[in-house]
Amino acid sequence: MNVSMTVRLALKNIKGNRLRSGLTMLGLVIGISSVILLVGLANGATSSIMDDFSSMGADVITVSIYDSEKGMSYTELDELRKLDLIENASPYSMLEATVSKGGNKVKGSSLVGCGAAYAGMIGAEVEKGRNLSPVDIENSIKAVVIGNDIAKKLWKNKNPCGDTLKIDGDDYTVVGVLKSTGSSMGNNTDKTVLMPISTAQYLGADVSITEIYLKAVSEEDVDTATAEAKAYFKDKKKIESDYMDVYSQKQMLKSMEEANRTLSLLLGGIASISLLVGGIGVMNVMLVSVTERTREIGIRKSLGAKKKDILIQFLMESTVLSVLGGLMGIALGIGIGKIISLFGTAFSPSIGMMMISFAVSVSVGLVFGILPASRAAKMKPVDALRYE
Amino acid sequence: MIHLDSLYKTFTLGDETITAVNNANLYIKSGDMMAIIGPSGSGKSTLMNIIGLLDRADEGVYTFDGMDVTMLSDDEQAVIRNQKIGFVFQSFYLLQKLTALENVMVPLLYRNIGEKEAKRRALDMLERLKLGERIDHLPKQLSGGQQQRVAIARALVGEPELILADEPTGALDQTTGREIMALLKELNENGQTIVIITHDAHVAEQAERVVRIEDGVLKEEGQS
Ligand SMILES: Nc1ncnc2c1ncn2[C@@H]1O[C@H](COP(=O)(O)OP(=O)(O)OP(=O)(O)O)[C@@H](O)[C@H]1O
Numbered sequence: 001m002n003v004s005m006t007v008r009l010a011l012k013n014i015k016g017n018r019l020r021s022g023l024t025m026l027g028l029v030i031g032i033s034s035v036i037l038l039v040g041l042a043n044g045a046t047s048s049i050m051d052d053f054s055s056m057g058a059d060v061i062t063v064s065i066y067d068s069e070k071g072m073s074y075t076e077l078d079e080l081r082k083l084d085l086i087e088n089a090s091p092y093s094m095l096e097a098t099v100s101k102g103g104n105k106v107k108g109s110s111l112v113g114c115g116a117a118y119a120g121m122i123g124a125e126v127e128k129g130r131n132l133s134p135v136d137i138e139n140s141i142k143a144v145v146i147g148n149d150i151a152k153k154l155w156k157n158k159n160p161c162g163d164t165l166k167i168d169g170d171d172y173t174v175v176g177v178l179k180s181t182g183s184s185m186g187n188n189t190d191k192t193v194l195m196p197i198s199t200a201q202y203l204g205a206d207v208s209i210t211e212i213y214l215k216a217v218s219e220e221d222v223d224t225a226t227a228e229a230k231a232y233f234k235d236k237k238k239i240e241s242d243y244m245d246v247y248s249q250k251q252m253l254k255s256m257e258e259a260n261r262t263l264s265l266l267l268g269g270i271a272s273i274s275l276l277v278g279g280i281g282v283m284n285v286m287l288v289s290v291t292e293r294t295r296e297i298g299i300r301k302s303l304g305a306k307k308k309d310i311l312i313q314f315l316m317e318s319t320v321l322s323v324l325g326g327l328m329g330i331a332l333g334i335g336i337g338k339i340i341s342l343f344g345t346a347f348s349p350s351i352g353m354m355m356i357s358f359a360v361s362v363s364v365g366l367v368f369g370i371l372p373a374s375r376a377a378k379m380k381p382v383d384a385l386r387y388e
Numbered sequence: 389m390i391h392l393d394s395l396y397k398t399f400t401l402g403d404e405t406i407t408a409v410n411n412a413n414l415y416i417k418s419g420d421m422m423a424i425i426g427p428s429g430s431g432k433s434t435l436m437n438i439i440g441l442l443d444r445a446d447e448g449v450y451t452f453d454g455m456d457v458t459m460l461s462d463d464e465q466a467v468i469r470n471q472k473i474g475f476v477f478q479s480f481y482l483l484q485k486l487t488a489l490e491n492v493m494v495p496l497l498y499r500n501i502g503e504k505e506a507k508r509r510a511l512d513m514l515e516r517l518k519l520g521e522r523i524d525h526l527p528k529q530l531s532g533g534q535q536q537r538v539a540i541a542r543a544l545v546g547e548p549e550l551i552l553a554d555e556p557t558g559a560l561d562q563t564t565g566r567e568i569m570a571l572l573k574e575l576n577e578n579g580q581t582i583v584i585i586t587h588d589a590h591v592a593e594q595a596e597r598v599v600r601i602e603d604g605v606l607k608e609e610g611q612s
């Protein structure tokens with residue numbers, strides 16, 4: 001018998017026992033779909049975080065000081081700029097405030113107090129007008145640079161530069177508009193308002209700076225620059241290493257990749273357990289099926305079926321069963337993922353994962369089908385025929 | 389064609405040993421129509437299973453077309469069953485999920501004959517056995533007599549040298565049983581070698597050779 005005929009025969013037997021086949025496949029459908037779904041969601045989450053980070057230069061170092069009494073003043077940042085491998089520094093402070101214009105509030109906007117170098121470090125470019133300048137910061141000027149979405153929403157096609165924006169009831173002059181980054185979430189600059197850190201202090205930002213962005217002189221030197229910055233905070237500012245984090249973007253990406261790898265391993269573990277359970281289900285059903293069909297095996301043997309004919313027949317059946325389950329699982333996983341992504345959670349199913357799932361379901365069918373199939377193949381014709 | 393030389397077959401059930409075939413010696417010539425008769429439990433089916441290579445004797449030599457088949461592997465025996473032997477059983481033993489046509493195709497498919505050719509030959513054979521109208525019926529949609537004719541078609545389709553029939557009329561009413569016997573007789577008149585196992589004297593009457601088996605011991609009637 002050729003392959004297409006054995007597949008048809010297998011499908012016929014699977015269809016002839018719909019309920020049982022369905023329940024058997026269910027184990028695999030659930031296993032495979034949850035793997036596809038979880039891995040897709042994990043990938044979605046990582047890639048959106050990665051997007052945000054990768055827009056930041058690889059030469060950027062972030063500093064967080066957890067002891068607010070050891071925070072820095074704006075002028076102290078000059079000491080950091082003087083370090084050999086540090087080219088520039090900018091403070092960073094997230095603010096809570098309502099942004100509006102003529103009574104129109106902007107929802108979901110984020111307000112950042114920073115220095116002139118900040119925009120460049122996060123990879124933002126100025127589209128219209130100008131960036132914040134050191135003069136704005138030194139003189140606590142009420143100037144803001146706004147993200148592209150905010151400009152579009154409040155000014156439509158008009159040029160916002162020179163116009164005023166209300167932040168917590170106070171008037172600020174728009175001096176520049178950032179280019180759209182189009183990134184989907186997280187550190188998206190499209191909805192960000194940048195203002196001088198010194199001005200931000202009017203809105204309640206801490207006077208002592210605890211978050212700092214540093215730019216190394218080059219990408220190659222970023223590791224040594226990180227060490228240099230760390231040493232500065234430890235020796236000059238007397239901050240214990242437990243009370244600060246000094247990370248280069250490179251290190252961040254690396255530790256995130258590690259976290260991602262751990263997550264994948266974990267998911268792989270869950271997946272293998274669920275597939276083991278599904279596989280045992282397949283084996284169980286095939287064993288029952290072989291026993292039930294002992295007579296059929298006997299008849300086929302009397303008609304000249306060799307061991308391998310019977311073996312292939314049952315192996316094909318278990319494989320078709322688990323492949324059908326696998327395909328349904330892949331479809332279901334992607335379907336649920338797409339529905340979830342409609343509600344805003346990133347879901348990116350990977351082709352690789354689907355191919356692995358498919359391969360795994362084929363092997364589940366083969367591995368867990370081999371015992372029942374070889375049991376069927378080994379039966380003596382007369383015993384199989386006489387079986388009641 | 390077939391020669392059994394001092395065949396023995398015993399079964400052990402607990403501490404009881406049953407000799408189902410006891411020193412069987414038998415020649416079957418090409419074109420023979422032979423009946424094997426005997427009371428229930430005398431060893432008829434056991435003998436037929438050995439001749440049909442469905443079971444192995446414990447001792448003795450079995451030659452088929454000059455070849456000692458007792459030495460062959462399971463798969464080699466399967467090839468002989470497929471090419472040289474056709475079975476007809478008391479309860480038909482059709483594959484229940486396959487149609488009449490598909491049932492008749494099975495032996496050819498195990499011979500790796502293409503599906504088209506197998507279908508053509510199976511259709512021919514069903515036509516010859518007047519089952520042309522029933523090719524797409526499942527076994528359970530056929531009468532007992534029709535099922536047995538499908539089984540005979542399946543036994544014949546591979547053009548075997550030997551047809552082994554174990555009580556082929558046992559599950560049929562008298563009229564249908566006679567029809568089936570007439571069919572087997574007709575086949576034999578066209579040269580087909582047939583061995584029929586039966587405990588029905590009427591059936592045995594139609595055979596030219598009758599072998600009686602009692603407690604596993606064979607004895608051909610009309611010979612001393
Ligand atoms: N697999 C087996 N295990 C144990 N004993 C067996 C087995 N097969 C047959 N026997 C025994 O061997 C003897 C011969 O059995 P067999 O089936 O050949 O009889 P038979 O002549 O075909 O009877 P019937 O006319 O009832 O079909 C019986 O006593 C039976 O119980």
Ligand SMILES: [Mg+2]
Nearest residue numbers: 432433434554
């Ligand atoms: Mg019997």
